[in-house]
Amino acid sequence: MKRVYVGVLVVLLVVMAFVAGGYAAAKSYQFTGVVKAVDSGTLTVEKSAKETWQFDLASDTKGGKPKVGDKVTVYYKMIATEIEMKPATTAATKKK
Numbered sequence: 188m189k190r191v192y193v194g195v196l197v198v199l200l201v202v203m204a205f206v207a208g209g210y211a212a213a214k215s216y217q218f219t220g221v222v223k224a225v226d227s228g229t230l231t232v233e234k235s236a237k238e239t240w241q242f243d244l245a246s247d248t249k250g251g252k253p254k255v256g257d258k259v260t261v262y263y264k265m266i267a268t269e270i271e272m273k274p275a276t277t278a279a280t281k282k283k
Contacts, residue, residue, distance in 0.1 A: 218242075219260040222253045232261060 220234035230253065233239040242261055253259050 213264055213266075215262055215264055217260050217262050220258070222255050222257045222259055225253060225255060230259075230261070232259060 218232060218234065218240055220232040220238075220240075222230065223233045223239065224231040228244055230242045230244055231239060232242065240261075242263060
């Protein structure tokens with residue numbers, strides 16, 4: 188009977204580790220500025236003259252439809268969709 192409790196505890200710990208890892212990967216960020224352009228799938232927000240960001244709008248994005256000139260705070264997550272790898276150059280590996 189003791190083995191069953193230990194097995195259940197191990198499975199529970201593994202599940203909790205996956206859940207905690209999923210929350211860590213989905214860290215949320217925010218960007219505040221003035222809307223400079225809006226079209227059907229993108230939103231352009233300017234924080235300063237040197238910093239303008241463009242966001243893709245998903246169909247399930249929460250909130251209203253901003254208009255040009257509105258001050259907004261955009262909440263977003265950085266999620267990789269593709270990774271392209273290239274081998275390290277020979278010169279770079281020799282320096283190490």
